[in-house]
Amino acid sequence: MIESIILWCLAILTAPFFAAVIIKVKAFFGGRTGSPLLINYYTLIKLFKKGSVYSTSTTAVFKLGPIISFACAITVLMFLPIAGHNSIFSFNGDVIFILYLMGLGRFFTIAAAMDTASPFEGMGAAREAYFPIICEAAMFMILIFFYRLTGQLQLSAYFSGDNTIALWNLGGAPLLFIVISFFIILLTENSRVPVDDPATHLELTMIHEVMVLDHSGPDFGLIELGSFCKLFFYSALVSRLILPFDFKISAIGFLIFIIGLIIVYVAIGVTESVIARYRMDKVPQFVLTSFALAFFATIITLEFIK
Amino acid sequence: MTNAFLEISNGEKLSREQIPHLSFNDFQENALDIIKNGGKVVQYFGYQDDLSMKFLAVLRTDKLFVAGCDAPDSYPSFSKICEPFHMFEREIAEQFGIRPEGHPWLKMVRYHPSYREDMPDVFGNDYNKDIPGNYDYYQVDGDEIHEVAVGPVHAGVIEPGHFRFNCIGERVLHLEIQLGYQHRGVENLFLNAEAKRLPILAENIAGDTTIGHSLCMAQAVESLTSTTPDKGAQIIRTIALELERLANHIGDLGALSGDVAFLPPANYFGRIRGDFLNLSLLLCGNRFGKGLVRPGGVRFSLADDIRKTLDERIKELKPQVEHVLDLLFSASTVRARFEDCGIVSNYDAQQLGLVGPAGRASGIPYDVRRSFPTEHYGQIDIPENKKPSGDVYARARVRYDEVLQSLNIIQSLIDTPVETHCVDDINYDLAFFSFVVTVNEAWRGEVSHAILTDKDGKILRYKVKDPSFHNWNGLAMSLRDTGISDFPLNNKSFNLSYCGFDL
Numbered sequence: 112m113i114e115s116i117i118l119w120c121l122a123i124l125t126a127p128f129f130a131a132v133i134i135k136v137k138a139f140f141g142g143r144t145g146s147p148l149l150i151n152y153y154t155l156i157k158l159f160k161k162g163s164v165y166s167t168s169t170t171a172v173f174k175l176g177p178i179i180s181f182a183c184a185i186t187v188l189m190f191l192p193i194a195g196h197n198s199i200f201s202f203n204g205d206v207i208f209i210l211y212l213m214g215l216g217r218f219f220t221i222a223a224a225m226d227t228a229s230p231f232e233g234m235g236a237a238r239e240a241y242f243p244i245i246c247e248a249a250m251f252m253i254l255i256f257f258y259r260l261t262g263q264l265q266l267s268a269y270f271s272g273d274n275t276i277a278l279w280n281l282g283g284a285p286l287l288f289i290v291i292s293f294f295i296i297l298l299t300e301n302s303r304v305p306v307d308d309p310a311t312h313l314e315l316t317m318i319h320e321v322m323v324l325d326h327s328g329p330d331f332g333l334i335e336l337g338s339f340c341k342l343f344f345y346s347a348l349v350s351r352l353i354l355p356f357d358f359k360i361s362a363i364g365f366l367i368f369i370i371g372l373i374i375v376y377v378a379i380g381v382t383e384s385v386i387a388r389y390r391m392d393k394v395p396q397f398v399l400t401s402f403a404l405a406f407f408a409t410i411i412t413l414e415f416i417k
Numbered sequence: 418m419t420n421a422f423l424e425i426s427n428g429e430k431l432s433r434e435q436i437p438h439l440s441f442n443d444f445q446e447n448a449l450d451i452i453k454n455g456g457k458v459v460q461y462f463g464y465q466d467d468l469s470m471k472f473l474a475v476l477r478t479d480k481l482f483v484a485g486c487d488a489p490d491s492y493p494s495f496s497k498i499c500e501p502f503h504m505f506e507r508e509i510a511e512q513f514g515i516r517p518e519g520h521p522w523l524k525m526v527r528y529h530p531s532y533r534e535d536m537p538d539v540f541g542n543d544y545n546k547d548i549p550g551n552y553d554y555y556q557v558d559g560d561e562i563h564e565v566a567v568g569p570v571h572a573g574v575i576e577p578g579h580f581r582f583n584c585i586g587e588r589v590l591h592l593e594i595q596l597g598y599q600h601r602g603v604e605n606l607f608l609n610a611e612a613k614r615l616p617i618l619a620e621n622i623a624g625d626t627t628i629g630h631s632l633c634m635a636q637a638v639e640s641l642t643s644t645t646p647d648k649g650a651q652i653i654r655t656i657a658l659e660l661e662r663l664a665n666h667i668g669d670l671g672a673l674s675g676d677v678a679f680l681p682p683a684n685y686f687g688r689i690r691g692d693f694l695n696l697s698l699l700l701c702g703n704r705f706g707k708g709l710v711r712p713g714g715v716r717f718s719l720a721d722d723i724r725k726t727l728d729e730r731i732k733e734l735k736p737q738v739e740h741v742l743d744l745l746f747s748a749s750t751v752r753a754r755f756e757d758c759g760i761v762s763n764y765d766a767q768q769l770g771l772v773g774p775a776g777r778a779s780g781i782p783y784d785v786r787r788s789f790p791t792e793h794y795g796q797i798d799i800p801e802n803k804k805p806s807g808d809v810y811a812r813a814r815v816r817y818d819e820v821l822q823s824l825n826i827i828q829s830l831i832d833t834p835v836e837t838h839c840v841d842d843i844n845y846d847l848a849f850f851s852f853v854v855t856v857n858e859a860w861r862g863e864v865s866h867a868i869l870t871d872k873d874g875k876i877l878r879y880k881v882k883d884p885s886f887h888n889w890n891g892l893a894m895s896l897r898d899t900g901i902s903d904f905p906l907n908n909k910s911f912n913l914s915y916c917g918f919d920l
Contacts, residue, residue: 137680140680140681141680141681141683141684141685142681142684142685142688143684230563230564230565230566231565233563234565234587234901304678305678305750308678310678310680311676311678311905312572312573313572313573313676313904313905314567314572315565315567315901315902315904315905316676316902316903316904316905316906383678383680384680384681386679386748386750387674387677387678387679387748387750387751387753387754388677388678388679388750388754389750389753389754390753390754390758390900390902390903391587391900391902391903392587392900393753
């Protein structure tokens with residue numbers, strides 16, 4: 112248990128570091144040196160040192176937004192079996208709980224955005240509410256798939272210990288679809304290219320960034336840290352899926368897990384560098400691809416696993 | 418076709434007595450006749466001459482035409498019949514309080530009090546108030562309609578302008594653009610400025626079009642003082658104008674790439690743009706070409722060692738430019754964003770009178786370098802460069818072509834030694850009671866300056882027209898029925914000047 116809590120703290124602390132890997136990879140493709148790998152820490156420290164500015168037209172909902180979304184993000188990490196170790200909490204059906212915990216975080220971000228009554232933030236909120244609906248469908252398809260393989264609705268049943276290897280043995284090739292499907296969900300949920308552009312300064316094209324325009328100082332710091340944690344959560348799942356090996360010596364297990372994480376973050380960076388962002392009305396098609404992949408994976412396993 | 422308008426050539430000095438002075442009705446009839454047959458407005462402005470108000474119009478078909486008339490206090494709007502007059506009539510109404518009756522959208526252009534203090538303000542504004550405006554915006558009604566107001570203060574380090582979108586969901590039904598926040602009264606500054614400050618003023622009308630505007634000013638002054646720059650100076654000016662075009666087009670293509678989150682070309686072009694600005698630096702000691710063009714010639718000669726360095730650097734940059742262009746235009750995801758985005762049809766472009774790359778992207782071949790060549794352009798073969806589709810892709814593609822052409826033009830010009838005599842003693846004794854209009858193809862399109870002098874050879878009216886004056890409405894048109902999230906992309910594909918418009 113203590114070990115799990117330490118891992119959980121480590122995950123939150125290292126999440127900003129991994130996010131900077133993406134920046135480095137993009138800089139490399141752009142022929143630049145890029146900002147240092149610790150840039151996100153500097154940014155967070157800067158933000159937490161500042162004061163917050165609140166518009167007079169906002170209410171308590173606006174102040175609640177960042178706190179709740181951050182709380183949701185770190186609570187979700189408590190259910191994550193980091194590097195195959197047991198998570199802090201785990202119970203049957205926790206996957207559904209996790210999904211809606213993230214939904215709760217999103218709801219409050221959207222509510223806070225709507226609270227500002229800014230037309231930009233309203234637009235961002237509408238987009239933020241729309242795309243994850245499709246993601247949710249894909250996520251449930253993946254759950255159905257996992258449930259068919261393991262008969263359990265529990266994150267640790269898929270990702271802790273040697274369960275992931277067992278998953279590959281059971282699922283086989285269709286699990287590759289799931290990896291890609293997960294990666295697409297990761298890009299969508301974390302506002303990455305080609306769905307959203309985290310680097311733009313143009314309000315009209317933003318999805319996630321525009322919703323947090325009015326937040327400042329520590330509030331914005333919480334939102335940033337929360338989004339690093341969220342990205343870490345998804346990356347950790349993909350990392351376990353692509354490198355499912357379980358070693359009795361935990362040092363090697365960690366090393367493999369971190370290598371997996373870095374592969375995922377580099378893959379995000381490469382994706383962002385080699386493709387342009389999709390037009391807003393094409394994004395649903397892209398996100399639906401993840402659903403279709405998960406759906407096919409499930410159909411295939413229907414035949415083989417009775 | 419016989420027309421009462423007088424045919425003139427680009428930069429031709431005319432005594433004002435030679436300009437046909439028509440009755441207002443004849444003026445209107447003839448002007449509309451030219452425009453209805455496919456002509457366009459180059460200049461149309463009012464001026465005060467011995468307390469009487471007059472209009473003067475310079476129109477173009479494949480030739481330039483000029484005529485003037487006495488201005489009435491109000492008149493039936495030309496725009497009702499011929500759209501290209503739209504902005505010009507609003508400008509005249511604002512500057513001199515002359516109301517075009519029945520104008521379809523009579524609104525302030527730049528927000529300043531009328532030059533004639535005796536006339537009531539056409540728009541009913543009190544300019545002593547902090548916010549004088551009666552801002553009327555075109556509105557759309559309905560259940561799901563929402564209005565988005567952007568600016569005048571923007572997130573990036575750009576100039577101020579207000580954009581009002583009427584949307585249904587993500588789709589833009591109408592965009593209205595209100596500018597004028599940068600109004601400095603440039604045209605009036607020219608009237609009272611010391612002669613030697615004229616080039617400085619012209620250079621600073623729009624910083625990114627320094628060469629374009631200073632060329633127009635220099636040619637106009639040269640015409641009125643009957644001086645001719647030597648051949649070397651003409652070549653250097655041509656090189657400078659092409660360098661300006663290169664730096665800006667490359668910067669635009671990089672920014673377009675950045676707007677679709679395709680970073681590598683955005684980064685590379687950002688750097689290469691700087692390299693081309695540095696070539697201007699090499700030429701005259703200023704990255705934007707300030708201080709180079711002066712009436713009578715140029716202030717910096719192109720010595721052989723500089724010419725060689727220029728040649729070497731262009732040889733080095735050319736493959737890089739070609740490589741990055743290829744990277745940008747061969748990426749399918751970029752094509753998917755550019756194609757069919759923000760289409761301005763040829764018909765709309767004609768009605769709005771779009772000029773420059775934006776016009777050529779909508780199938781209007783007009784290019785001053787071909788139609789009314791100045792400087793060394795008469796000896797250079799410029800291709801037509803028009804594209805049929807009118808979308809962001811076409812506007813990017815025009816730039817693609819022009820970048821490669823400009824590189825070739827510069828290379829061919831610096832092939833042989835260029836000799837010129839640098840000007841230091843400039844003649845500013847303008848011919849009295851004269852008129853001249855100059856037109857040049859700057860990187861955004863047709864820049865035009867017109868000068869009228871009075872009986873003492875003093876400037877009576879200095880009129881500046883930046884291509885953005887035509888093209889802002891093109892941007893508004895391109896957004897019709899386009900996703901609001903594609904606005905930045907379209908905006909960048911036009912990349913218009915705020916200060917050039919606001920003057």
